[in-house]
Amino acid sequence: MTATFTMTGPTATHTPTAGATVQLSAVVKAFAGHTALNSIDLEVAPGELVALLGPSGCGKTTALRSISGLESIDSGRIVIDGVDVADTPTNKRDIGMVFQAYSLFPHMTVLENVEFGLKMRKVAAARRRERALETLDMVGLTKHQDRFAHQLSGGQQQRVALARALVTRPRVLLLDEPLSALDAKVRVQLREEIRRLQTELGITTVFVTHDQEEALAVADRVAVMRDGRIEQIGTPEELYATPANAFVADFVGLSNRMPAELVDGQVTLHGCSLNLLGDPMPDGPVIALVRPEDIALTADGIAGTVISSSFLGSLRRTRVRLFDDTVVAIQHEVERHPLPGEAVTVRLKGAPVSALPPKVKK
Amino acid sequence: MTANQAVRIGAEPSALTRRLILGIIGAIFLIPVIAMIEFTFRNGLAGDYTTSHWTGLFSEDSARTYRGLYEAIENSLVLAAVTVGIVLVLLLPTMVLVHMQFPRLKRTLEFICIIPITVPAIVLVVGLAPVYSVVVQVLGGSTWTLAFAYGITVLPYAYRAIQGNLDAIPVKTLSEAASTLGAGWLRVLWTILLPNLRRGVLAASFISIAVVLGEFTIASLLNRRNLQTALLQVSQSDPWVAVIFALAALALAFILLLIIGRLGSATPSRRKS
Structure with a gap:
């Protein structure tokens, strides 16, 4: 029935290079008259965790999706590891991403979900399984490897999603409000786990959140955004003690x-x-x-x-x-x-x- | 009191009512089928019974007599297969693409797909006749080319079946997740979306097969032989055989329904490596 389809595999050959630099310069993106990103400049150092913080509609998610390639940009440059990726499709950017909505593939087991990225990179079956189990172990879910998404709690699903994103050791980890659907206690646990794994693996990470407590707790630096601009970027301490303007002072703390x-x-x-x-x-x-x-x-x-x-x-x-x-x-x-x-x-x-x-x- | 009434109104019918409804509807379907079976054993108008109509099917000269009918069945099966192919290769990717990339075109696509249900087959044929004179020149007069017309007539049914399934799964999130993991769009469609759209795709395929196997007007007016036109022809010379084949077609549809129902409800298989 679908003999006309041809299988295409990703061509990205993988070299584990944790900790790439991510640079956004003068990035502009508009949706039907609304400027979502108004000339954004951002530089994330290798292994650093930067949180994009702001009220809804401030452009933080658009910025993240631009880095992932899920959103194209109107102008500006997005550079990962010194290479302009503006024209590179998402599947070849070598990134890992965790979404706000639960995004596990419902027809695959936990293990198959985690193996997916390695399969796309044509890693041999035995090695694939070994690495998937290793990564599942890091999020403490080895014993759930044969379950399906609907058999897991929200927190467990996001853990698997995190393992799935990390298993390929991507150059950049992108987290799009991964905790906002979870209840308060799980949220705090998981954010600490994210921080621990991110530090251990040294993966450059961009974390989008509207929760200032979350941003201040996990990030090396926080970029406070409003109306498609970055109002201030600095360490949590800097933002709190010396806010650049009243918006930042009001939003943080x-x-x-x-x-x-x-x-x-x-x-x-x-x-x-x-x-x-x-x-x-x-x-x-x-x-x-x-x-x-x-x-x-x-x-x-x-x-x-x-x-x-x-x-x-x-x-x-x-x-x-x-x-x-x-x-x-x-x-x-x-x-x-x-x-x-x-x-x-x-x-x-x-x-x-x-x-x-x-x-x-x- | 009011709460009780509300509960009563919203409650399921009692077991007796359910059986009664099932019995009546079952009878509506079964009585004609039983009557057809009974008819195939009748010996002319004499009132007694014979198995000769059934045994005659397997005799040597019947093979010659009904060769046209067997060909027509083959034609109908080919038509069903090509129609399903059209639905899967054209409609499905189009719907996925519109759903993900051009959601604003959804209404337009729905409207286009619903149109065939409002157009009587006879009107469709009048419009299609000149088109088919070209089709015959390009692709020849084989019966399978009818599938192009059938591809249009099954659109409303196939669209509904697939759209229901598309709306029920987070297509955008799943595809985005897969592409961040390194999958190109064909791979996303094949390994992520299709398995999750299985129910809708199977339902669309089945309903397309059912529509094609039961189609008479277009084939008849465009002078092609399919199961229905052949049955009509045979019934004029041998009504018993026509009914036997009609029963066979019903049985085939029933078996298809069972198989597809099974496939659709099966839980994802757990593979152990």
């Missing part, structure tokens, strides 16, 4: 929004003068973004009333309504246990803050 005045480039807030982070702004009223750990409950200072207080394990977060009706979250040690309705006083610790123009919501 938790921030209190407090009305303030900008005077001579200094943020004046409840009698405190704080240094402004990021780009300079014109003087006038602003919204200061203050981290919960930069406010303290003190014996005297700004008056307020406790709304609620939650225990978070190693610390406690208390919400306080200040005398001017601003509600702030304050992070402090667990020993102090304010009760709702209690009158308290707070003080700013004096750390530099980011600021938003007053009327802009985000």
Whole structure:
């Protein structure tokens, strides 16, 4: 019935070269009038894990799909290991990818799924099986090798998908929100496992997520994206401590929004003068973004009333309504246990803050 | 009270009702078949019975008498095979391509595929007659060329069967996953999509075979011999044999249905290497 079909095999001959460099320069991609990638520049060092973080529609997934070749780009260059791959089809880019949706081949067993990439690279059957089992062992699923996808939990399916992507020892590992369909506990376990495997194998990895906690936890560097641009790229610590602008400050970590005045480039807030982070702004009223750990409950200072207080394990977060009706979250040690309705006083610790123009919501 | 009613309305019919429905529908199908079987044993209008119509089939001179009928059966089987081939080689890849790459063309493709159901066979023939005069010049007058017309008449059925299956599997994710693992698009179609589209493909094939084996109008009007036109011809000289062959055709369709049902419901095989 299908005698007219001819089998084509991939021509990519495989040499295990973990840790390629990935460079995107001035990459532009538009979909029907909407610019998904607006001249993106990104360089990922060999063996590095870079997370692309941003709200939905910011272009992070498009950027990842461009690297994989699943999306063509309008202009710019995508270079893997020094070779421009813009015209190389996906199946010849030597990448591994894990998708947000479960993507195991339903008609194949776990082992057959993992072997698939090696089969495409024409690895001999015995060697193929050996390497597939080895990789399954790394994700702890050897005993499920004969099962089908529908017999596995979501977390197990994503583990197999990870093994399937890693078995060929690809030059680049691309992870497209691989954890977002999983429940919280599995998500944390699996992200740590991904990080462990990635470090062990030294594979250059790009990880797309909208979950800032996830990005900060696993990435060497995080690129915060908005409207098809990279707003800032840096280590998690850099992003948190010195956000390049208010968007980054607001998106990464938790921030209190407090009305303030900008005077001579200094943020004046409840009698405190704080240094402004990021780009300079014109003087006038602003919204200061203050981290919960930069406010303290003190014996005297700004008056307020406790709304609620939650225990978070190693610390406690208390919400306080200040005398001017601003509600702030304050992070402090667990020993102090304010009760709702209690009158308290707070003080700013004096750390530099980011600021938003007053009327802009985000 | 209301909840109870809701439950009752949504509930399955009772065992008795189910058997009753099955019995009535079964009778509607079975009575004509039984009547046909009974008819093949009748000895003219005398009212008594004989097996001579059946045994006569295997006699030497019947081989000569019914050679035309056997040829017609062969023609119909070839037509069925070529039609299924057209569906699998043209329609299936087109549908997969539209589904994955050009989803906006889906409505158009559906519309085109549904059209044949609204066009009576006779109208189709009027349109096809001049086309076939060209086909005959190019490919000769063999009966198998009718499969081009049949390929059109089976479109609505084959489309439905395949589309249902396409909608049920994550075609895009599976193909993308396979291509990131190094598979080219033919390999994706062959090793990933086809196995997962097996149900739809088998259903489309079966329904195409059933339609082709039962087709009369187009073959008759274009003066080709297939099973149905031959049966009509034979029935004019020997109604008993015509009914015997009609029964055989029914049995064949039934067996096909069983085989395909089996294939479709079988769980993926576990191969041990």
